[in-house]
Amino acid sequence: MADAGTKRKAADGGEIVVKKQKTDLIAAGPPRTSGLAAPTMLLTGHQGEVYTAQFNHKGTLLASGAFDAKILIWSVYGDCENLCALEGHKNAVQQLQWASDSRTIFSASADKTAQLFDVEDGTCVRRYRDHSSFVNSCAIAADAENVLATGADDSCVKLWDPRQRRARATIRRHAPVTAVALSRQGDHIYVGGLENTIQVVDAKTLETVFELEGHTDTVTSLQPSRDGKLLLSNAMDCTLRAWNVQPYAAGSREEAVFVGHKHNFEKTLIKCGWSPDSSRVCVGSSDRNVYIFDYATQRPLYVLPGHKGCVNEVAFHPSEPVVLSAGSDKRLFLGELPK
Numbered sequence: 001m002a003d004a005g006t007k008r009k010a011a012d013g014g015e016i017v018v019k020k021q022k023t024d025l026i027a028a029g030p031p032r033t034s035g036l037a038a039p040t041m042l043l044t045g046h047q048g049e050v051y052t053a054q055f056n057h058k059g060t061l062l063a064s065g066a067f068d069a070k071i072l073i074w075s076v077y078g079d080c081e082n083l084c085a086l087e088g089h090k091n092a093v094q095q096l097q098w099a100s101d102s103r104t105i106f107s108a109s110a111d112k113t114a115q116l117f118d119v120e121d122g123t124c125v126r127r128y129r130d131h132s133s134f135v136n137s138c139a140i141a142a143d144a145e146n147v148l149a150t151g152a153d154d155s156c157v158k159l160w161d162p163r164q165r166r167a168r169a170t171i172r173r174h175a176p177v178t179a180v181a182l183s184r185q186g187d188h189i190y191v192g193g194l195e196n197t198i199q200v201v202d203a204k205t206l207e208t209v210f211e212l213e214g215h216t217d218t219v220t221s222l223q224p225s226r227d228g229k230l231l232l233s234n235a236m237d238c239t240l241r242a243w244n245v246q247p248y249a250a251g252s253r254e255e256a257v258f259v260g261h262k263h264n265f266e267k268t269l270i271k272c273g274w275s276p277d278s279s280r281v282c283v284g285s286s287d288r289n290v291y292i293f294d295y296a297t298q299r300p301l302y303v304l305p306g307h308k309g310c311v312n313e314v315a316f317h318p319s320e321p322v323v324l325s326a327g328s329d330k331r332l333f334l335g336e337l338p339k
Contacts, residue, residue, distance in 0.1 A: 034320040034336045035077055040306070043332040045072055045082050051312045052095045052271065053326035056102035059318045061119070063105055064332055065093025071107060073119055076317075080334065086117045088124035094269065097140045106148055108138035114150045116162055130158055130167045136178045136269060137222075141186030147203070149189055151177030157191050159203065171206050173199075178269055181222040181231070183245075190231055190245070192219025198233055200245060212243050214254050220263075221271040225278045230255060232281055234272040236263045240283050240293070258293045260300050261285035264310070268328070271313040282323060284311030290325045290335070306333050 032039070048067030055062050055076065061083070065071045071086040071093055091111035098105055104125075105117045114135050116126040133153035141147040148160040153176040158167040175194035182189055188209065189201040198212040198219060217236035224231050224245070231243045240258040263270065264286040272283040280301065282292045290304040290311055309328030316323055321337040 030338065032336070033339045034317075034322050036320075036322060036334055036336055037078055037080070039336040041080050041334040043074055043080050043082075043334070044330065046070065046330045048092070048330060049309070049312070049328040050326040050330060050332060051269070052093060053313050053324050053332055054096060054098055054315050055317055055324060056098045057100050057318060058102045059320065061102065062324055062332075062334075063096055063098065063119075064326055065096045065107060066330070067092040069093060069109070069111070071096060071105065071117065074332075076322075076334065084119075084122050086119070086122060086124070088115055088117070088127070089113070091134075094135065095137050095271070097138055099140055099145050100142065101145075106138050106140050108135040108150055108152075110134040112152070114138050114148075114160070126162060126165065128158075128160055128165065128167070130170075131156065133176075136176075137180045139180050139182045139189075141182040142184045144184075144186035147182060147186030149180045149182050151180035151191060151193070153177075155193075157189060157201075159189070169203075169206060171201060179219050179222045179233075181224055183224060184228040188245070190222045190224070192222050192233060192235075194218050196235070198222065198231070198243070210253075212245075212253055214241055214257075215239065217263075218267075220269040221283075223271075223273050225274050226276060227278070230278065232272050232274060234270055234283050236267065238263055240272055240281060242281070242295070256295065256298050258283075258291075258298050258300075260293075260303070261289070261291040262287045266310055266328075268310055268312055270310070273313075273315045275316045276318055280316070282314040282316060284314050284325065284327075286310045288327070288329075290314050290323060290333075292323065292337075302337070304335060306335075307331065 046066040053064040069089045089109040096107040114128040131152040137151040157171040159169040177193040179192040191199040215235040221234040242256040270284040292302040307327035
């Protein structure tokens, strides 16, 4: 039945009907596409530049590492509560990686160490000290988590077994190593640095299988696709490139080149990433924007502002249209994308 309103006495003794105002709220803006509390969430808590940030494999937590030597663990949903701080490093945290169990974090630091942390109890369970200079990058093999790798300014890549304190193998390069990654099975190591090329190394023989040439400046990030067929690389030449790293490939291994994002005099190790279905790629930029490219067309889909300093890492959520960004402005953003 329709609401007839409220009857009031008129001045002449009659009655008038006052209609009630409608108070239903109509949601403004585009429809929501994720479980975030708001389309954009700002996370603050670090006391220095944030160099790295990643979702866990379940997408329920994220971790960030910064110049303040801390790794902060945050809830992705609700108010994005800061759950705990992992302490143990004595200098900037350069990169971190989650293990597939979403409980363990492997981190690389300018204190010349790599460390394994147990997120549930907040403790460092293993500290690796074999490098003699800043450790810039770290990696965990997705399907073989007993294989860890680090790359450092001492021009060495080291392979580790998480149960042992000493490196089980060392690969010596001719220049500082700024980026490492591992194939899903841990049988190949991808190495980038000041040599500008990317070496693909057999993890058993430690011999270079092939090299990927195309970048003209320092390689800052390496990221394999989820199916392991492609490798994404970012470099200080302001290009993001995708490579075919399958064992047998006819012709050039370079599959795609993405341009638009920037590097500047800061020479930060800006990191890149894949969407879960490999249809998009993302990368940070010194112009304070987040860049998201369509893989098929190699054109930018989104250039997202918000940061007040260089964007050092961007990552896609594992199951929702959400991106995470970490910046030199000491802040992190979670942003919702259209489906």
